Amino acid sequence: MHSLRFTTETSSAGVVERDFTVGEVPGVLWSPVSGSKNAPLILLGHTGGLDKRTPGILARARRYVTDRGFTVAAIDAPGHGDRPRTAQDERARIAIPQARAAGEPIGPIIAEYNAALAERAVPDWQATLDALQALPEIGAEAPIGYGGTTLGTVIGLSLAAVEPRITAAVFGAPLVYEALTEAARLVTIPILFLLPWDDAEIDRRSGLALFDALASEEKTLHANPGGHHQIPRFEIEHEVGFYARHLGRPATSAA
Amino acid sequence: MHSLRFTTETSSAGVVERDFTVGEVPGVLWSPVSGSKNAPLILLGHTGGLDKRTPGILARARRYVTDRGFTVAAIDAPGHGDRPRTAQDERARIAIPQARAAGEPIGPIIAEYNAALAERAVPDWQATLDALQALPEIGAEAPIGYGGTTLGTVIGLSLAAVEPRITAAVFGAPLVYEALTEAARLVTIPILFLLPWDDAEIDRRSGLALFDALASEEKTLHANPGGHHQIPRFEIEHEVGFYARHLGRPATSAA
Known part of the structure; x- marks a missing residue:
């Protein structure tokens, strides 16, 4: 197991902001100046x-740390x-703009590349999680959430x-492919799902179908007008409330 | 114009709770003990x-009054x-359970009755609004929201x-008929739309289509697992935040 090394x-x-590495993986950890022992950790x-x-x-x-005293890692x-x-990364970096410039559909190229990235990224996150939990300031008892779109x-x-250590997650606006829908069927944790209603690159029906596939008993979909990356700022407030509801640490106990 | 008469x-x-009548229409007004001048009014x-x-x-x-100092009327x-x-009401009260017992579709009967009720109810709400705005404790400057499902x-x-006096609204789980979709195309105010994801009586696609028809620039759809009347309690918190965002009166200025 690689331990976590702070660099800056x-x-x-x-808010304390520290760069770190876990093996080859570079990351950033944000935490309240006042300490974060057992506070929820959001990846x-x-x-x-x-x-x-x-x-x-x-x-x-910044919001998660200051509003609720959460710890946040990216x-x-x-x-x-x-x-x-890698050679795969370089190929994708050329193929995607090439297809876009040629007016060809970029969906299949991105879906294939994303699937490969997910396969490579899961062990990175698991190693990072091991190393974060080994820090005395976080520990193995902190509830863990995940958030990320596309x-x-x-x-x-x-x-x-x-990964059973993840117990609540915020998702949104993914390009859906079959293996992702299969993964969704295995997910049972509470989910907040953010769907851009007017995504030019991703049909809203594919997002609705992915939300439907999630096996979670508690899942909420929030749809807002706007394109692929246009999630309204006020959703951050809902994310904070969602994590607080499922991972604990009410507003009043924040630092 | 009928004035508002408090009865109890x-x-x-x-929270102060008062029954009232405006002409033939009976209602209830909830307001903070500490006063509500210019506070948002939620119908x-x-x-x-x-x-x-x-x-x-x-x-x-109770939540709207105590969390934010809003005034609330129903x-x-x-x-x-x-x-x-009326004879129409009596007919509907017989026809709906009869159709249900016979295993016949109740949607068309409810849709037709709802459309008639809406036509009768709009002038009721407008008269109530006139009378509420004539109360010195509310006045003509209070921003006005509306909320209701089905x-x-x-x-x-x-x-x-x-009715241009309504400037933000929370809707959800309606039985959609054509004239309602036409009405939605005229609505431009911010909307929070609550959609039960597993409504046995109303196809979710009709709810999604109604949300899509709203002409509002800011509209948010919240979908949650559950049937026709099963809107999770935590949505009340989102409603409060939604009204506060659009009608003013942040938490800190509540009584």
């Missing part, structure tokens, strides 16, 4: 083509951010299907 | 077959609660389509 630390407005997965410090992740990390997906690219959902759903 | 008043746990419509004091309305009225729909029944949505949508 900054702090602002009550955030970024969207395709971006990295662990996307604006969406930064905004969520890592770079394989072939993304500070990670080396590629972050593809990876998170694949993770939640095999 | 009780008070408990910070609540009950589900079919019930009345202005359904458990769902009582739970919401009235009996035509032919419901304390109101006299019959409450049929009436509320018909009201919102013609």
